[in-house]
Amino acid sequence: MTQQFTPIEISDLKLDLFNPRLPKSKQGKDEKTVIEFMLLEAATLELMLAIAENDFFAGELLLVVKDETDEGKYIVIEGNRRLTAVKLLHNLELTSVKKIATKEIVDNAKFKPTELPCLVFEDKNKILKYLGFRHITGIKSWRLLEKARYLFELRNSNDFQNLSFLDASKEIAKMIGSTSAYVKRLLISFELYKVVEDEAFYQIDGLNDTRFFLNYFTDGLNKENIRNFIKVNLNSENPLENIDNEHLKKLTHWWFEKSEGQSRVLGDSEGLKLLDKVIGHEDALIAFERGLNIYEAYEITDDFDIQFENRIKETLKSIEKAHSLSPKVKKFYTKFREDIQTIKTTVEIIETSFNIKTK
Structure with missing residues (x-):
């Protein structure tokens, strides 16, 4: 691996317009779009303040590659938020949001770095491998959709594109220090997300790439009935080969379409457990699709032992809470x-029933 350390003027450093942290709706736009997203979503103001007060920490190298289309310029692959912070210290006109806060920081800044320490790589793929450990399993973990977008880019890089899906998942897992099962689910979830995105999020009000919870898919793929419902095969070289698009649409609506501020099913562990059980029971699923809520549909699955235990525990918690409030x-x-x-x-009636059945 070839790389070279060098300080580079900020005027020669360019933001990565296809940074995996950017939502697709922001990717490929101009620098101003990226900067404003960073200000609104990535805690850039805090970083800007820290640099203005303490100067740029030389140990936080930017990882860059030469811009092949613009001689003498470099694209920052790792360190876009830091570059954004420094650029704003020199030019407030780069943004139309957070103007008051950024101006206050600039007016009181003790330091305004003009060049930043960079590690120049010949090949972007070498940086991607490093980012895999740092942001997937390392100390600066990205959000799930960012991780999945990055893994998808890595999967299609020169190092892995000629491998089968299963082999690529294994090799990527080794590289980032994770498991192939986790990598597979992230890659498959991102493919499912791309289908939903391509369908304009099924016109669900308010749903877009910044409000989509990818963990609903990644966790849902661990549930056999949910997985079979949309016909995803985790162990296939083409997991989405037989995808049921109509069921994928239903699933997305159940999770993300809200009525009176509430979706039909939550994507947390309990919600997934209930949904998986309902989907696996024909009558319960029919009833749910006809309008029963998830709890009512779950009761049709005849899993009365678990339901009974849950109701008792829920009641106990309520009684304990009332007891704590009584004084x-x-x-x-x-x-x-x-x-x-x-x-x-x-x-007493429940206890009598218990005594009869335990004799």
Whole structure:
């Protein structure tokens, strides 16, 4: 691997317009678009303030490659947020957002670096390998969609594009210090995301690449019924070969379309468990598609033992919470005694049922 350390004038450094951290809607645009995204989404103001107060830390090298289309210029592959912060210290006209905050920092800045320490690489792919460890499994982890976008770019780089999907997943996993199963799910999830994105997010109100939770797909792929519902094969060289696009659309609507501020199914561990169970039960799925909520549909799956345990535990938590509040109550409500008696009577009935079934 060939690289060279050199300080480079900031006027010769260019932001990566295809940075994996950028949403697709921002990629390939101009420098101003990238800078404004960095200001709004990437805590750049804090970094700008730190550099203005303490100067640029020389140990935080920018990783760059020569711009083949612009002689004497370099594209920053790693360090775009740092470059953005320094550029703004010299030119406030680069942004139309956060103008007041950035101006205050610039007006009080003790340091305004004019050149930055860079490590120049001949090949962008060499930097991508480093980023894999740093941002997928390392100390500066990206958000999930950023990780998946990066892995997809890496998968299609010269080092891996000639390998089969399964072999590429194994080799990338070794490179970044992860597991092939995790890499596979991220790559497949990103492919699913691209389908949804290509369909304009199925016109779901408010849904776009900045509000999409990729973990719904990555975690959902761990559930057999959800996986089979959209016909994804994790162990195939072409996992989406038989994808059911209509079911993928339904799944996306259930997770992301909101009615009265609430989606039909949450993408957390409980929501995925409920949905996986419902999808795996024909009658429950039909009822859910006809309008039952996920809890009502889940009850049709006949998993009454688990439901009973969950209800008891939920009730216990509520009672414990009420107990913690009781010393602070100034006046108990009118039907308090009646409700407490009903609870006692119900508990006795449940206990009687338990005793009968355990004899």
